[in-house]
Every structure is written in C-alpha cells, then in structure tokens.
Amino acid sequence: MSQTSESRTYDPAAEVVELCRDLIRIDTSNYGDSAGPGERKAAEYAAGLLDEVGIESRLYEPEPGRTSLVRAGAGGDGRAPLLVHGHLDVVPAAAEDWQVDPFSGEIKDGFVWGRGAVDMKDFDAMLLSVVRARARTGAAPEREVVICLTADEEAGGHKGAEVIVNDHPDEIADCTEAIGEVGGFSATVRGRRVYLIEAAEKGMARMKLTARGRAGHGSMINSDNAVTRLSGAVARIGAHQWPVRLTPTMEVLLAAVADIAGTEATPENAEALIEEFGSAARMLGAVIRNTANPTQLGAGYKVNVIPTEATAHIDGRFLPGYEDEFFDTLRELAGDGIEIDFLSHQQPRETPYEGDPVAAMTRSLLAEDPDAVVAPYLMSGGPTRSTSTSWGCAPTASRRSACPPTSTSPRSSTASTSGCRWTRWSSAPGSSTGSSTESEPGRPACEKMHKRG
Numbered sequence: 001m002s003q004t005s006e007s008r009t010y011d012p013a014a015e016v017v018e019l020c021r022d023l024i025r026i027d028t029s030n031y032g033d034s035a036g037p038g039e040r041k042a043a044e045y046a047a048g049l050l051d052e053v054g055i056e057s058r059l060y061e062p063e064p065g066r067t068s069l070v071r072a073g074a075g076g077d078g079r080a081p082l083l084v085h086g087h088l089d090v091v092p093a094a095a096e097d098w099q100v101d102p103f104s105g106e107i108k109d110g111f112v113w114g115r116g117a118v119d120m121k122d123f124d125a126m127l128l129s130v131v132r133a134r135a136r137t138g139a140a141p142e143r144e145v146v147i148c149l150t151a152d153e154e155a156g157g158h159k160g161a162e163v164i165v166n167d168h169p170d171e172i173a174d175c176t177e178a179i180g181e182v183g184g185f186s187a188t189v190r191g192r193r194v195y196l197i198e199a200a201e202k203g204m205a206r207m208k209l210t211a212r213g214r215a216g217h218g219s220m221i222n223s224d225n226a227v228t229r230l231s232g233a234v235a236r237i238g239a240h241q242w243p244v245r246l247t248p249t250m251e252v253l254l255a256a257v258a259d260i261a262g263t264e265a266t267p268e269n270a271e272a273l274i275e276e277f278g279s280a281a282r283m284l285g286a287v288i289r290n291t292a293n294p295t296q297l298g299a300g301y302k303v304n305v306i307p308t309e310a311t312a313h314i315d316g317r318f319l320p321g322y323e324d325e326f327f328d329t330l331r332e333l334a335g336d337g338i339e340i341d342f343l344s345h346q347q348p349r350e351t352p353y354e355g356d357p358v359a360a361m362t363r364s365l366l367a368e369d370p371d372a373v374v375a376p377y378l379m380s381g382g383p384t385r386s387t388s389t390s391w392g393c394a395p396t397a398s399r400r401s402a403c404p405p406t407s408t409s410p411r412s413s414t415a416s417t418s419g420c421r422w423t424r425w426s427s428a429p430g431s432s433t434g435s436s437t438e439s440e441p442g443r444p445a446c447e448k449m450h451k452r453g
C-alpha cells in the first residue's frame, strides 16, 4: 500500500505512480471464468484510498471476489453528473513472456511496467490520485462526479458493469456523459504527436458459414462437395478488397493528418494518409473500410471420405452506416448454398465529435503537449459494449498517455497487451455506448506508464 501524506497543495501527480504500482501488484487476472483471483482486493484498496480522504464508496459483488466500486456523486453545481469509470481486472499474463515480473509494478527506464500499466490501472491510479488530491485540499470539482471501478471488463463486464447497470441503475441514472478508455494514446505523424479520442467503433459480426453436400468416397465423382463449396466462399471473402468508406469521425481525423502532411484529405488519398501513422496504420487502415477475415475451418474426418458438411468462421467488422453494404457484399461473396449464422452480431457506434468533454479533453492535452494534435478515431475492435448501452451515454474515450513512437505493436519489447473498451468519454446523452465482451489485439498501446512526478 502506498504511503499517504497530507498535502496542502493540489498535486495529483505526487502519488499516482505508487498507486499504479500498488494496483499492478494486486493480481486481478481475469480468465473469463471464476478461476482468477477476482477484483475484491483491488476494490477494497481503492475504497480504502477514498475512505482515507473522507469519500464514501460502495462495493458490489455478484459473486465472491468479483467486486466493483461505486462512489456516488455528491454536491456539484446542478449539472447532470459526469461518470468516470475504469476497470480493475486485467487479462492474464504469463511471466515467461515478460522481461519483468508482470505483477511487480517495476520501474524501469522511467516507466512503470506490468500487467495493467496501460490497461487500465494507470487510469484507475490517476483517477484515485486526482480525487484524493482534490479532497485533501477542498478543491471539489464544480460538476458532480460519479466514479465506477468495475470487475470483469475483460470478459464482458457481466460480473461488473452489467451488475451496476442492471441491478443498481440508480447509481448512474443521472449521468449524461462518461469518461474512460479507449483512446488518449498518441500516434506520431511526421514528428507530431496525434492524440486519438475514440468517437466511434465498428460493428461486429462473428459468423459461421456452413456448406452442406453429398457424402461420398474420395475416389468417386462428386459435384456436390461441401468442402469445395465452402472453400470457394472462404477464399472469395478472404481475398475481397473492401472499398474505402469514410465515416464522419475518420473524415475529421484524416483532415487533421492531411493538415500535418500539407495536403487535402480525400477518399482517394485516405490510405496514403493512414500510412502516415506508421505501425498504427494496420489498425487504422481497418477503420476506413469494412473487413471480413476467415479465422476457423472445420470439415471431414478422413482423407478418403467426403463429408456432408463443412464450416468456417468469419470475423466481420463493419463501419457505422455501412452495415447493409457489408452484409450484401458478404452474401454475394459467399455464393449459393452457404448458410450464414451469427455467433454474435453487434451494432457499430458513432457519436459527434463535439461538446464540452471534447473541448475539455483538447484543452487538457494541449496544455501538457502544446505542439500536439487532438483528433477523433474510430475503434476497429468494437463494439463490445452491450452493457453500457444501458448507460445512455455515447462513446468518445480518452485518457492521456504519450506512447513512444515505436511502441505501437501489441507485442513490443517487453510486454504484451490486450485490447479493451467499454469505458469511454461520452458526449451525447441519449445515444448508446457499451462494454467489452473480451480482450482483443489491435489497440496501439504500450503496457507501461510514464513515470511522472
């Protein structure tokens, strides 16, 4: 546990590193079932930090150990409360894959290292340190703030956010906007740091393709071979070049990049502008078009037996506004005689990049990094937010962390990362946002946190 020292000055940076390290040392690995240690220790630790400065919070635990914390709003200037939320769990980490103990919170080369250092115990620590610093000096925020630190985000939030939303809706009922992940990391374009704020995310269609045919011996003529038919469908889908489609979010981002590059953004040069992001282009290139990747195949049991059925799984992601085009194209590519079933099907989200939270985020980022550019982006990994659909807030997410230009690979030098979503900055009351169903690669991130202060 960190040392707490009373301070007269409002200095949230003073303890943030130690809080982050403490949280990393509390293993909250989420294996997707009840096999992990749970989040109770971390929730109790956070509750203790708040209690120390006179802030009351409540813990909710749908099953032993799976604990979320809510600190209801208090006071404020009469505006609807702002929800600030993070998750306490992390995806598991195999120590042999790491150069440091993933649960040590080690400081190395000026960074805090460990599982959760970016996703997202860093944010939890920042939040707690800011709240504590303000409480100590009586610098209460003008606007009422509701805080949620949840369990189970990395496995869908069923034992965390969903419990708050479904069983304790009064805790967050009045909140019209929310702040959390994903976003806030920087990418580097021609030497300029571009901080990305999530304002939209793709829809998801996980599909099972099934071809049925006539069983038979492999030595015979068979014009109704399920494997052949399925293979054709999979090959067409996998090889398809999806056309560039720009949503309002990406139009704003590409205009910002074009400005840096001294050109104009058009659909024709969208791919060239995305390439300006270097290693982040692989992720951002996926959000100027729909995508559909074959990922699994299943058929047959013996080399000389033609099976009656062959199956394939396709991971499809579609842009806001382009769902019909996606499914029409997919159906056409699959061709006749292919059944398509959904393993999951979730809607995309997009919210206008505007409003007080966006302005405040931009102000804050530029105050710290005056030469930076702040722009929205569309998240490739989403949506995974069925739970916070009920929050009634729209997504835009950010927290600041300047990532080294070379650390955008999900498996950079020392630490693997997981993707995550569901905590966000929201700016449009009444539209929807949601929570993550599982971790996913593809998020530019460095699983380490700048040591500041």
Ligand SMILES: [Zn+2]
Pocket (backbone or CB within 6 Å): 087, 119, 120, 153, 181, 419, 420, 421
């Ligand atoms: Zn996360």
